[in-house]
Amino acid sequence: MSNYKRTLITSALPYANGPVHIGHLAGVYVPADIYARYLRMKGEEVAFIGGSDEHGVPITIKAKNEGVTPQDVVDKYHNIIKDSFSRFGISFDVYSRTSAKVHHDTASEFFKKLYDEGKFIEKTSEQYYDEEAKQFLADRYIVGTCPKCGNEKAYGDQCEACGTSLNATDLINPKSTLSGNIPVMKETKHWYLPLDQYEPWLREWILEGHKEWKSNVYGQCKSWIDGGLNPRAVTRDLDWGVPVPVDGADGKVLYVWFDAPIGYISATKEWTADWTKWWKDPETRMLHFIGKDNIVFHCIIFPAMLKAEGTYILPENVPANEFLNLEGDKISTSRNWAVWLHEYLEEFPGKEDVLKYVLTANAPETKDNDFTWKDFQARNNNELVAILGNFINRALVLTQKYYNGVVPAAGELQDVDKDTLAQIVSLKADVEKSLDTFRFREALKIAMDMARLGNKYLADMEPWKVVKTDEERVKTIMNTCLQIAANLTIVFAPFLPFTMNKLRGFLNMDHLEWSELGRTDILLAGHKVKEPELLFEKIEDSVIETQIQKLQDTKKANEMAAVTAAPQKENCSYDDFSKMDIRVGTIIEAEKVAKTKKLLKLKIDTGIDQRTVVSGIAEYYEPEQVIGQQVCILVNLEPRELKGILSQGMILMAADADGALKFVSPVNAVKNGSEVK
RNA sequence: GGCGAGGUAGCUCAGCUGGUUAGAGCGCAUGAUUCAUAAUCAUGAGGUCGCCGGUUCAAGCCCGGCUCUCGCUACCA
Numbered sequence: 001m002s003n004y005k006r007t008l009i010t011s012a013l014p015y016a017n018g019p020v021h022i023g024h025l026a027g028v029y030v031p032a033d034i035y036a037r038y039l040r041m042k043g044e045e046v047a048f049i050g051g052s053d054e055h056g057v058p059i060t061i062k063a064k065n066e067g068v069t070p071q072d073v074v075d076k077y078h079n080i081i082k083d084s085f086s087r088f089g090i091s092f093d094v095y096s097r098t099s100a101k102v103h104h105d106t107a108s109e110f111f112k113k114l115y116d117e118g119k120f121i122e123k124t125s126e127q128y129y130d131e132e133a134k135q136f137l138a139d140r141y142i143v144g145t146c147p148k149c150g151n152e153k154a155y156g157d158q159c160e161a162c163g164t165s166l167n168a169t170d171l172i173n174p175k176s177t178l179s180g181n182i183p184v185m186k187e188t189k190h191w192y193l194p195l196d197q198y199e200p201w202l203r204e205w206i207l208e209g210h211k212e213w214k215s216n217v218y219g220q221c222k223s224w225i226d227g228g229l230n231p232r233a234v235t236r237d238l239d240w241g242v243p244v245p246v247d248g249a250d251g252k253v254l255y256v257w258f259d260a261p262i263g264y265i266s267a268t269k270e271w272t273a274d275w276t277k278w279w280k281d282p283e284t285r286m287l288h289f290i291g292k293d294n295i296v297f298h299c300i301i302f303p304a305m306l307k308a309e310g311t312y313i314l315p316e317n318v319p320a321n322e323f324l325n326l327e328g329d330k331i332s333t334s335r336n337w338a339v340w341l342h343e344y345l346e347e348f349p350g351k352e353d354v355l356k357y358v359l360t361a362n363a364p365e366t367k368d369n370d371f372t373w374k375d376f377q378a379r380n381n382n383e384l385v386a387i388l389g390n391f392i393n394r395a396l397v398l399t400q401k402y403y404n405g406v407v408p409a410a411g412e413l414q415d416v417d418k419d420t421l422a423q424i425v426s427l428k429a430d431v432e433k434s435l436d437t438f439r440f441r442e443a444l445k446i447a448m449d450m451a452r453l454g455n456k457y458l459a460d461m462e463p464w465k466v467v468k469t470d471e472e473r474v475k476t477i478m479n480t481c482l483q484i485a486a487n488l489t490i491v492f493a494p495f496l497p498f499t500m501n502k503l504r505g506f507l508n509m510d511h512l513e514w515s516e517l518g519r520t521d522i523l524l525a526g527h528k529v530k531e532p533e534l535l536f537e538k539i540e541d542s543v544i545e546t547q548i549q550k551l552q553d554t555k556k557a558n559e560m561a562a563v564t565a566a567p568q569k570e571n572c573s574y575d576d577f578s579k580m581d582i583r584v585g586t587i588i589e590a591e592k593v594a595k596t597k598k599l600l601k602l603k604i605d606t607g608i609d610q611r612t613v614v615s616g617i618a619e620y621y622e623p624e625q626v627i628g629q630q631v632c633i634l635v636n637l638e639p640r641e642l643k644g645i646l647s648q649g650m651i652l653m654a655a656d657a658d659g660a661l662k663f664v665s666p667v668n669a670v671k672n673g674s675e676v677k
Numbered sequence: 678g679g680c681g682a683g684g685u686a687g688c689u690c691a692g693c694u695g696g697u698u699a700g701a702g703c704g705c706a707u708g709a710u711u712c713a714u715a716a717u718c719a720u721g722a723g724g725u726c727g728c729c730g731g732u733u734c735a736a737g738c739c740c741g742g743c744u745c746u747c748g749c750u751a752c753c754a
Contacts, residue, residue, distance in 0.1 A: 394713045459718040595678035616753030
């Protein structure tokens with residue numbers, strides 16, 4: 001297990017249709033960076049790989065909406081992302097991008113090899129095609145009427161009015177967004193990776209061979225494998241991406257999920273000509289740092305690809321994190337509910353490490369977590385300033401005051417001094433154990449305990465009192481304090497790299513290796529330290545209030561956007577309207593449909609008859625509370641079977657801004673069977 | 678509904694293959710202290726470990742059922 005020679009660390013490629021936010025950082029980049037720095041300090045051979053994921057349909061949509069090319073879109077975000085990572089101090093060895101030539105070549109070759117060796121299966125299927133634009137349409141390029149709520153601007157994959165996920169073929173009156181024409185069904189050929197064939201192998205490799213993976217990761221994999229794996233298309237009809245390198249595949253590109261993980265390989269190639277030792281030597285340990293949304297790709301699909309190719313190593317672990325929420329709500333790029341890294345860097349200059357600290361201390365390692373600005377402030381003021389910064393300041397101020405900044409020689413150590421120094425060694429072992437098992441928040445807490453140790457030692461020793469009676473003893477005390485400070489620069493270096501650089505400056509120290517952690521003679525007697533500045537500064541309430549206000553403004557803007565009524569639909573004739581027979585009826589029976597979340601089976605007295613209607617309202621109404629309710633019902637809608645029950649008609653519901661459904665019924669009771677017109 | 682993850686002090690979280698009075702940080706209370714960015718240090722209060730059964734000499738940890746939260750998935754005429 002542990003006789004690896006080197007470690008390859010990959011971090012999920014951020015999708016280049018937006019900047020990076022704190023959710024990405026907490027879940028992937030901060031832990032990956034801590035781990036990479038830790039291994040480097042231990043003198044291990046490390047490659048830390050990153051890059052932008054620049055293909056896929058959403059980018060082409062964004063480009064179209066903004067009237068620019070997809071390349072313009074990815075150039076813009078790739079640069080923002082790369083720059084903000086660099087300023088934030090994520091220590092990638094290489095940060096590449098999937099639109100790079102090296103990547104196109106690598107992904108192309110990878111596909112070609114599997115293709116030549118017959119690792120794919122070919123399938124022909126029918127998909128919507130725009131004859132004028134002469135291209136197949138991705139789901140997002142098709143709009144039509146949502147079969148559920150009647151919204152005429154539903155997309156082929158989802159209706160944004162009611163949140164339903166759809167297939168393009170579900171849409172009524174589908175239209176191409178490229179030309180506005182009605183698309184036709186046309187045959188198209190694609191290549192599929194037969195994941196089902198890899199199931200026995202995956203079962204063996206993960207379920208038997210990697211029981212040590214985090215429970216959230218292992219559980220997800222087990223769920224997918226037990227649920228049965230299906231062949232998955234590796235190509236798409238699209239003009240943005242890596243062209244499929246076989247004859248007769250014009251207008252087809254590699255599906256983005258297929259090319260993106262190969263981006264790790266391409267980036268490594270871009271970084272070093274000696275890339276094969278990182279990818280093909282069994283003595284290399286590969287780790288994927290990702291968020292939970294990526295588990296299936298990195299644990300099932302990409303390994304299956306690598307296995308199919310045959311010459312690559314497989315990940316040794318995939319320490320996936322859960323999600324970070326922001327002030328109680330899910331982070332959302334489209335709703336602008338996020339703290340963006342590039343904005344943070346502008347608004348909190350010099351506080352890169354503060355964000356790293358807070359995101360690590362509250363990392364979503366075992367479950368979703370919440371980032372709040374109040375917590376951010378508290379952790380800065382109560383932990384970084386009060387414990388770590390304060391200890392350093394106390395130690396250095398006293399050193400200046402008593403010795404003009406020259407490290408005093410320690411005399412004979414008393415038991416209390418020895419115990420204190422011994423605790424550093426013991427904390428070192430604890431930190432290592434946590435870091436080695438990817439428990440970063442625990443590791444950080446232990447590092448902070450070392451600063452606590454310093455504060456306690458100072459408080460117990462009271463050098464400011466002893467100095468009046470025993471100057472020799474104070475020299476030993478202060479020497480010990482300075483050794484603790486020097487040790488802190490090592491133990492915190494993976495977590496707070498900028499701050500520890502600064503602190504090494506105060507201490508006038510060179511960079512130290514992890515192995516020196518625990519030493520009690522890092523600073524020699526006679527060594528001169530500098531006048532200290534503050535390591536951290538307090539964050540005032542007003543700064544936090546500004547950030548909270550900013551989010552509240554976003555929330556208000558979102559609410560305003562949400563209450564905007566959908567635009568009026570096209571006119572219809574009176575004839576069209578009069579075809580619909582809408583009546584008032586009364587619900588006389590109601591029960592939940594078994595094995596569904598949303599469906600209620602209702603019996604309605606329509607005045608005409610008593611009939612059964614299945615309605616998707618179970619999330620908003622309990623069966624008991626709807627009995628006796630008068631409702632409007634479309635009685636001449638084609639009957640349809642749902643979950644084995646014939647539904648004869650449709651209850652009219654008002655959909656509120658948040659999607660909640662409310663009955664539409666007469667203000668005063670009317671006779672059942674009354675027409676609505 | 679199915680599958681996965683989670684439900685432990687006011688808040689954020691630890692609790693390894695079951696074993697004496699269930700832990701930490703923050704917050705709170707009290708005391709000590711002044712070298713320090715009113716920071717620090719000590720002590721204390723606070724938990725029926727989601728609920729109900731079961732296995733066991735012994736369960737937060739194992740088994741069964743239920744319930745709530747999050748994710749994936751099915752249903753939405």
